Amino acid sequence: MKDRVRKRCKASFTNMTLLLLIMLSSYIQAQEQEISISEALELSYANNEKIKQYNERVQQKVYNDKAAKGNFLPSLNLLGGYTYLNENIQVNTSQISTSLDDLGGKYGAAFVAAYGEQIGLSGLSTESAYSTLVSVLGQFPPYPNMEIDNRQFPTAALTATQPLFTGGKIIAAKRYAKAELRSADIELKQVKDEIANELIERYLNVVLLQQVVKTRQEVYDAMLKHKEQAERSVQLEILPKHVLLRAQVAVADAQKDLNNDLNKEELATMALRTTMNLADTIPFKVMDSISYKELYLDFNELLTTAYAKQPVLGLIDQKEEMAKQALALEKSKFMPNIAAFGTYNMFRDELPVVPPQFMVGVQAQINLFNGFKDINQLKSSKHLEKEVKNAKDYAFKQIHLLVQSNYVTARNQQKLYNSLTATVELAKENLRINTRRFEEGLGKSIDVIDASLLYKQSKIEQLVALNGYYQAIANLYTAIGEPEKIIPFINK
Structure with a gap:
């Protein structure tokens, strides 16, 4: 009886513990967790599908680069098969009858020389015997075809090939694969920069x-x-009744503006959640405010950084390398291909014609004419190289313009924010004075409403200027290839 009570108590305690854990887990999930901009960026890097896509592309190019290394190594192939013939192979003796007569004459002359005394031909010379036998054999009817009595046989051979000289083709292919791998890495960085810029923009919009x-x-x-x-x-x-009507209109306008901005905040939060790829069931909140920090920006230093780290320029550098190696590949077609080879034949005794067991050698191949295709491809590659060079010059000018425009925008937003700081303070003081005067019966209702609208307008303008200031700096740092550089200035 005591054991049963003890077991029931234990089961009740276990169930209660589980219930408490479930309630605690639900409570924790229901709590909004503040996510800093650096944490939001890490979530974006970890969860964004586009970044995952380009990570996979990098892995592809890693294995393509490893595959290109294999061109330097020998290839080893095992060739095997089984052959069945519907009839035996025949040797066409009509095409070798002269050779057979000559062979018969030589053997007959040799026989006469060796055994002439025994058969009564001791006085016959070897030359006479040879000419007589060849003449007699030539008068015989054609030889019948010889058959090889084997209509089915297996074949197997182990072949190794080692390239010795390809005109630079293998080296160019390896360098081309390496350039593709670097391009994939740079593309991944470019995508990360774009995601970072998007994340920062959307995070700042929510704040x-x-x-x-x-x-x-x-x-x-x-x-x-x-x-x-x-x-x-x-x-x-x-006060007259129309004053109340004016106040009611002011309340309705304020409520309308509040509802509109609440909707905008909800949409901005949805956009931020999408960039972070965060599930709808996970609540979060951003920082409540961002303080102003004055940043020192050196245009020449920013431009130098952009020329060194901007992904677009890095991609063009790799395109230039690929165009160079593509030209080298086309040039290699005018050079001979030299390779060493070796073959080991198996089942050689099963074959109608017995090949040697081992064969080794060197082969050279060069194309003499293929309809001018190689020459035209070479010319095409030369124009591709010039195209990439022109694209690089154009990109440098565009990067210079991009950095300069974002630099000027950041400076203008900085000046605008600083100029609005005094305006906001004056508008706030003006609202306080007019509110106090109205409460004391010395001021008008319209003065309070106007002062409130002026304060609201100047305050929002200041917030927009601060947001524009940080957005411009974020765009500037993205333009130079360092979008994360702004994070320490925004984080608390």
Whole structure:
């Protein structure tokens, strides 16, 4: 009985523990976790499908590069088969009858020389015997075809080939594969830079809209309070009724602006979630605000960094290398191909014509004419090389323009933000004074409304300028190939 009670208590305790764990897990999942911009970027790098796609492309090129190394090594092939003939192989003796007569004359002359005394031909010379036998054999009817009595036989051979000289083809192919691998690495970096720039832009937009919503909420709350004060003043017949109507319109406008920006914030959060590839069931929030930090920007230093690290220029460098190796491949077609080979024949005794067991040698091959195809391909490769060179010159100018435009934009946004700082402070003080004057019966309702709208407008303009400042810097750092450089300035 005690054991049963003990088991029931133990089971109840286990069930309660599981229930508590489930409730705790649900509570933890329901909590919004603040994600810094650096954490958001790591999530994007880890989860984004486009980055995964280009990672796979890099792995492809890694194995292509390894495959290109195999061209330097010998190839070893095993050739095997089975052959069946519907009839025996025949040797056409009519085409070798002269050779057979000559062979018979030589053997007959040799026989006479060796055994002439025994058969009574001791006085016959070897030359006479040979000519007589050849003449007699030539008068015989044609020899019948000789048959080889074997209509089925297996074949097997082990063949090794080692390239000795290919006119630079193998080296060019290896360098081409290496350039493709570097291009894949650079493309992966370019995609990461694009994702980083997109992440930073969307993260800053969410922070901006949070601040805008906060400002809208402050204005809306202030308008509600002002409307209540206007209602009391109208009830006490201190102010005419149209003042209350104006306050109600101001509240409606403030609520409309607040709702619009709440919708924009929701859409911006959805876009940010997409970039991070975060499931809808995982709640998160971004930093509540970003403070202004003045950054020193040296244009010449930025331009030098861009020329060294901009992925577009890196890709063109690799395209230039590939065009160079493609030209080398076309030139190699005008050079001989030399290779050493060796063959080991198996089942040689089963074959109608017995080959040697081992064969080794060197072969050379060169094309003499193929309809001018190689010459035209060579000319095409030369033009490709010039095309890439022109593309590189154009890219340098475009990168210079991109860095310069983003640099100027960042400086302008910085000046705009600094100029709006004083405007916001004055608008805030103006709102405080007009609100106080209205509460004391010395000011007008319209002055409070106008002051509130002025403060809202200047505050939002300042927030937009701050966002534009960091967006321009993010674009500038992306243009020079270092998009993550802005992260330490944005993080708290």
